[in-house]
Every structure is written in C-alpha cells, then in structure tokens.
Amino acid sequence: MSSFQLIIIGGGPAGLTAGLYASRARLNVTLLEKGAPGGQVLNTDWIDNYPGFTDGLSGFDLAEKMAAHAARFGLETKLGEVTSMDLAGPIKKIFLEGGEELTTQAVIIATGARPNIVGIPGEKELTGKGVSYCATCDAPFYRDQEIAVIGGGDTAIQEAIHLTKFASKVSVIHRRDELRATKILQEKAFANSKIEFIWNSVAIEVVGTNEVEGLKLENKNGEKTTLAVQGVFVLIGTRPNNEMLPADQLDMKDGFIKTDQQMRSSLPGVMAAGDICSKTVRQVINAAGEGAVACLSVEEYLADLPLAE
Amino acid sequence: MAGDNVTHVTDSDFDQEVIKSDLPTLVDFWAPWCGPCKAIGPVIDELADTYSGKIKITKMNVDENPETPGKFGIRAIPTLIFFKNGEVADQVTGAVGKTQLVAMLDK
CATH class of the missing domain: 3.50.50.60 (FAD/NAD(P)-binding domain)
Structure with a gap:
C-alpha cells in the first residue's frame, strides 16, 4: 500500500496547478487522473482569456503546457480511476479501480464536471447519432x-x-x-x-x-x-463528477463540494478545487487559482499536524 | 511499452483486421482534434496490454478513414465499438472510464 502526504484527484487546470505548487513545496504527492491530463479544457476549441497567452491558444495546447509545467517540478501522475474513498479520519483512504488502495494525509479533490444533459425524449437514444x-x-x-x-x-x-x-x-x-x-x-x-x-x-x-x-x-x-x-x-452547463465522493462525509450542495475561501471542505485535510466546488464562476483561470489556494491550505494543514509517534 | 499492443486500422484493412478477426475486437474511432479522444488514449493503451492475446484493441483515425465511420453511422467521437464474430456487440460514445470499458469487454 502506497502512502502519501497529498493525493490530488483529477488532472484538469485545478489539479495540475495544485500539483505544480505541491511539487515546488516538495510534498510527497501524486496526482491521479483517469485519462490524459487536461480535463474539460481538452474540449475547448480556443482559450482567448487566459492571461499571458496574448494571442490565445487551443485547449489542447493549454492542457499540455499545464501538465508539462507541473512535470518540470517533478509532479508524479498516476493513471487510475478512483472508485471510492474514506476521508473521515486523519489517514485518508483512496480506492482505485482494480482494487488498489492508497493512503494519504491530505486530499485535494479536483474531479471537475462534465456536460449536462437536457433530459428530453430521444436525447439518450440519439447520442453519438446526431x-x-x-x-x-x-x-x-x-x-x-x-x-x-x-x-x-x-x-x-x-x-x-x-x-x-x-x-x-x-x-x-x-x-x-x-x-x-x-x-x-x-x-x-x-x-x-x-x-x-x-x-x-x-x-x-x-x-x-x-x-x-x-x-x-x-x-x-x-x-x-x-x-x-x-x-x-x-451546451447547457455542467454536472459534477462526484460519483466516487463520500457524500455522507462531505458537506455538499447540489452535488458540488462546499468549501471556504481557503478551499477547505467540511473535513479536515480535505480540500477541493475547480469545477467540483459549489460556486458561480467556472473559468480555467479560477480553477487554476483554486488549485494553488488548495495546495497552500494543505501545506498549512500538514504543518499543524501533531508529529507521528 | 504503452500503446505497443494497439493495432491501427484503416478503411482498407478494416475488413481483414476487425470483421474477419479471430479475436473479439474493440475499435476506438478517434481524431487528432478531439480532446476526449486524447483523454481516453492512455486507458485504451492499458486495455490493450491487459487483454493482449484475448481481445484485439484497435484504433481508427476518422480523419484519414471516412468510409468505415460513415458505414457505422458515427457522428461523434470518441466512439468505441466492440465487435464479436464480425458483428457489433456493444457500442459507447464519449470519454467513458476504464470501469465501464472493462465491463463492456468482460460481458
């Protein structure tokens, strides 16, 4: 069983930024992603409002740059789909598809969101067929x-x-x-x-x-x-990727995680960032910002932990 | 190595590689411009390693091979079609997780 100081779940802008900060802080961290990193940015044709990229860039390019940036500081990424987790105690347990179990002192949940459905007749039947x-x-x-x-x-x-x-x-x-x-x-x-x-x-x-x-x-x-x-x-907004979250442990609103301004959830040592959070603004820029804040909160949390016996 | 067990199929060899395949065969219809296709890429590579010798895992670039996707009415990617004995056994569209794909292949 592998044990970490921090596990980041999700490799979109929020998770990758958290990973970048965590690697620079030299935390024993791993980022879990069920596919290639990027998240919903990969579905975006063109990003024209991310500061610093004066001519805009494709979602593909931004995702790749963010992943490469975090990797430059040594962020380790693991391919894996989280099926469930137990976050209540001081040691958090993360269960992966295939039966693997990871433990960690802190977690940043950055599982993001996916497109909403309308929920009308014919929609499901004709998905992929128009x-x-x-x-x-x-x-x-x-x-x-x-x-x-x-x-x-x-x-x-x-x-x-x-x-x-x-x-x-x-x-x-x-x-x-x-x-x-x-x-x-x-x-x-x-x-x-x-x-x-x-x-x-x-x-x-x-x-x-x-x-x-x-x-x-x-x-x-x-x-x-x-x-x-x-x-x-x-294209009517998003719904949370929350199937793997312990709804009985976390304070949620409409399926999204409630956080304070430091991106702390209701559970000690569990932060959330990006589109999985209950909030009104869902932009790449604030997802990244929240990832940074979440990581700084994790550092503070780890520093305040009593020393292990 | 990741991806070594994936067969890349084309319009011209689709019949030979998929329809007449001795093994059940999964085809991942993808294109280079498609984000979710890229996202599931590592999962497809991993499945190809896991099921090596039991299920053939293939990819078809729809940008270079328009004929076959047209034949199967594909209008969204990624679409994954699982063929058994040359017939469509199951089909799924979108960046689905590994759990769902494993369930499809193990059925």
Missing part, C-alpha cells in the same frame, strides 16, 4: 449541414461560432431573450450570418430513429414547432 456534447470533437461530421445548439452561456456561444466553420446554418435555442455569454462572444455571434437565434424557447424532444432528423421546440407561449436539423449540440 446528439453531441462536444462541438470541437464532432463539428467536422456536420459539414454543410444544419444544426441546433441548445444553450446561451459562454460555452454554447463560443462553440456555436466554431460550428459555423463546418455547418451551413447553426440555430441557437435559448430559453430567455438574452444571452448569458460574455459580450465579446455575443458580438461575434450576432455578426455571424450563419447563426440564427431562436429566443424564449426550450427543446422538448430530439426527433429521429437511427439519426437526428429534427428538434422539437416549445416557446414561452406554448407553441410547438419542429426544427429540421441533422445535429443537436447540448
């Missing part, structure tokens, strides 16, 4: 076709713009009559002749048998229409 949650992945399959984007936030609008590089027409379905997305993205979208907005409307059914043939909509007056589209991109 329903998609990743525009950067699947946009090239929709060359010269008409598609719908559900959502109105930064991700929805940024990816709607990206989709116009391939699709002939992109209809953005939004439940209100104005967008939440940041103004510069709105300006770009409104100026794009391939993007059409359908306001005050919600999607109620994805139509099609073996492939998407249309999207049934209902507006606020209760009128129903069917939009003929070959693709439906669902």
